[in-house]
Amino acid sequence: MAHTLRRTVVTRWDADSVFAYLLDFEHAEEWDAGTVRCERLAGDGGVGTRYRNVSKFLGRETTLDYEVEKLVPGSQFVITGGNKTVVSKDTVTVTSRGNGAEVEYRAEMTFSGVAGVISPLLTPFLTKLADDTEAQLLRTLDSKAAGA
Template sequence: MIEVRRTITVARPLDEVARYLADFSRTEEWDPGTVRCTRVGDGPVAPGARWHNVSRFRGRTTELDYRLDRLESGRLVFVGANRTVTATDDIGLTAATGATTVVDYRATLEFKGLARLAAPFLRAEFERLADRVAVRLPEALAGQ
């Protein structure tokens, strides 16, 4: 298992940040690994909502189907899976001074089968990816 965590302060009010991040298709704007992320189905963004995510990592394309597991005041949890990995994005939100929000971003990857053997060798690359998320998320929110 790999877990990466970043604390990111953004210059937007908590309610705006929560609305923005609850629409997982926006990962195209702030997650440098995401190539495309599309909503599956209709209706409000609520627990059970689904997205199909296409990402590029180490030159390879992978697809995961994500669902919104938790939508609470101050917390969003998305779980994506395919045959080799289960990815969990656990996002905590706390109102800070003025109109700023602190985002506690934690991504956990649980590899399945033989892919588990590669996890120790991939940690550094996922750390670098999380560093890039920490830069891009405030930039994406500034453009809203």
């Protein structure tokens, strides 16, 4: 079963700065409620750049290897990650909004194996994680705006 979670935040930080910050996926440690660690493995931040992300979900750590698959400079990128039980395709779209920016974060997760069988039971936990990430993303971006 596939799960799609979408959240949108509006921040005071300008769109160019927000996009550059989010595209460097190592920053996920700061804004993603589930990320424990994230390191760049290869690449310059563009298409083909690879990251190793360690996340905590339901009290357990899991590692996903991500790769930037699509990049529309200044406005959108798609990064896909996975391991033996889940594939996550994340699309981040940043648009200017007044002096700030609007960020839409969309995660499409497909589970396999035992996780695929129980994935309907994961919906409330994934929704809470998305809500927590939305709040943390907004706090982080607005904090960066205040320091800019």
